[in-house]
Amino acid sequence: MEHTKKMSLALISVVSLVYGIVGGGLSGYAVFSILDNGEETTGDTIINFENGSYKEVWEKAAPAVVSVVALKDLGDYYDQFSFFGFPKTVQEDGELSEVSSGTGFILTADGLVVTNKHVVSDAEAEYVVILDDGTELEAEVLDKDSLNDIALVQITGDDDRIGEFPNLDFADSDLISVGDPVVAIGNALGEYSNTTTAGIISATGREILAGGTGFGTETLVNLIQTDAAINPGNSGGPLLNLSGEIVGMNTAVDTTASGIGFAIPSNDIAMVVKSYQEFGRIVRPFVGVRYVVVHENNMKRLGVDVDYGVYVIGDQQAQLPGVVPDSPAAKAGVKEGDVILSVNGEVLTETNTLVNVIAAYLVGETITLEIWRDGETITATVTLEESTQ
Structure with a gap:
């Protein structure tokens, strides 16, 4: 597929990355604020290369x-300016131009690609995947x-390597630690494919408010923080351990600082992939409660005797109940005023809330909730259903 590549500069500000509709925009999220500190690194770090070297990681991954x-046909976009006395564009009708770019990684030999949602956010665009050897193949957003x-994303273009594409494996992101060495690979600035940078895991369990021009804002939770250089265009690229396994997917960068990037943990991605492979679509389970997180500063106001968990409460202004009917x-008999303390023994806290924990389960699975109610602790068995939101 032939297309015209438009060149431009990406302007990074405190609050956003420029996402150009015209001129080779870069897909990226910028951090508005860090909402939770998570686990941080302190002191010096000793990097252990027993499991591999940066070069070996790059060669494998x-x-x-x-x-x-x-890609989009920008003829109509340019033609509108002819009404105001500007010269008519020389772009031929039907010619596709590159409007944004990001990164992804191949997960299966038949060409299943994982990337960031904001990289493929334009529902009117066509998408192509460019392999490391420069081969350009049509792709479909699944x-x-x-x-x-x-x-x-699924590679759909014809290629003799379909069924034999090189692909990456997930590591268990629950096993990573602050100070572990990592490697980030991505399409830096939309121009430098397979740019490789190295660093360490600086923190885990981060919660941020991120956004970019054209994307709006989104709260992202349970993120890995790294000092490996992440640039516009790196969105969707893998964050790898020294065995060349995926520990995360590069997603956002704090544009007010140097060396502060964020990645979605591999376990969170793996659950999404598993859901798609089982149901033919991404299915999210839900419990059906609205809540606020309990901590020592609000427990008295809420009238509870515990300083952790989530307090089930409705939205009175919007007239929404704390427990969704049916x-x-x-x-399972959960009531407003209950405090859900744990899920299958996993304690709920400010950094490990109900939505984080439930994301690790599939629709149809059964979980046990430990609940504080009127000074007593009880349990409730819940069978997860599909979220319709």
């Missing part, structure tokens, strides 16, 4: 890292996650 490019910045929670 780079063939599976791709550029994800959005689905976008409603709760996280994750999207699945939801899994309602069927």
Whole structure:
């Protein structure tokens, strides 16, 4: 597929990355604010290279890292200016131009690609995937996650390597630690494909408010923070351990500082992929409660005797109940005023809320809630159902 590539500069400000509709925009999220500090690094870090070297990581992973490019016919866009005395564009009708680009990585030999949702946010665009050898193949957006910045793309163009594409494996992101060495690979600035940078995991469990021009804002939780250089265009690229396994997907960068980037943990991505493979779409489970997080500063105001968990409460202004009628929670007997303390023994806290924990389960699975109610602790068994939101 032939297309015209428009060149431009990306302007990074405190609050956003420029996302150009015209002129080769870069797909990226900027951090508005860090909402939760998570686990931070302190002191010096000793990097252990026993599991591999940066060069070995690059040699293993780079063939599976791709550029994800959005293409559009901009003839109508340019032609509108002819009404105001501007020269008519020389672009031929039907000619496709690159309007944005990001990164992705191949997860299966038949060409399933994982990238950020904001990289493929334009529903009117056509998408192509560019392999590490420069081969350009048509691609289809399969689905976008409603709760996280994750999207699945399938390579559809003809290529003899379909079924034999190099692909990457997930590591268990629950096993990573602050100070672990990592490698980021991506389509930096939309121009430098397979740019590789190295650093460490600086923190885990971060919660941020991120956004970019054309994307709006989104709260992202449970993120990995890294000091490996992440640039506009790196969105959707893998963050790798020294075994060349995916520990995260690069997603956002704090544009007010140097060396502060964020990645979605591999376990969160793996659950989305598993859901798609099982249901043919990304399915998110839900319990069916509205809540506020309990902590030592609000427990007295809420009238509870515990300083952790989530307090089930409705939105009085919007006249929305704390327990959604006919939801899994309602069927299990959960009531407004309950404090859900844990899910299958996993304690709920300010940094590990109900939505974070439930994301690790599939629709149809059964969970046990530990609940504080009127000074007593009880349990409720909930069968997760599909979220319709």
